[in-house]
Amino acid sequence: MSFKDSITQTTQIGYFEGAIPVNYQYTFGIAGDKFFRTIKTKGDFIASKCSECGSTKIYPLSYCEECFANIKEYISVGLTGELYSFTECHYDYQGIEHKEPRIMGLVKFEGVDGGIVHRVKAPPEGLKVGMKVKAKLKPKTKREGVVDDILHFEKA
DSSP states (O other), X not given: OOTTSOXXXXXXXXXXXXXXXXXXXXXXXXXXXXXXXXXXHHSOOEEEEOTTTOOEESSXXXXXXXXXXXXXXXXXXXXXXXXXXXXXXXXXXXXOEEEEEEEEEEEXXXXXXXXXXXXXXXXXXXXXXXXXXXXXXXXXXXXXXXXXXXXXXEEO
């Protein structure tokens, strides 16, 4: 059976052995680029604010997810947020075991929908949902405008 043939019965379904190489390049988009450039140059997080419905989201968007209006305004939300949830990770996304478990947390910012998921540098017994945390960034001269410019969040 070739790729052009259609399957008319589920008993005809087969499989192909081997690897399919997938090459891609991820881009931040206009709003994402603005977010990471702001971290790089100003050491600050920004959120998008919709002038039509007032929705405010982090990380920034080019259009409003609520009313689909174009976003033209971005506001500073600072580096301090609230730990909304956290978990202890023993393996990375490829299934490789970490030498030391890592804490990943969801950090929310006041007046903004959404949040940032990133490393939290603290022992799990010292963490509490609702506690204030602050992003620790690379020194300004070392920032590249990427997510790794955020080293981790720590207790504020």
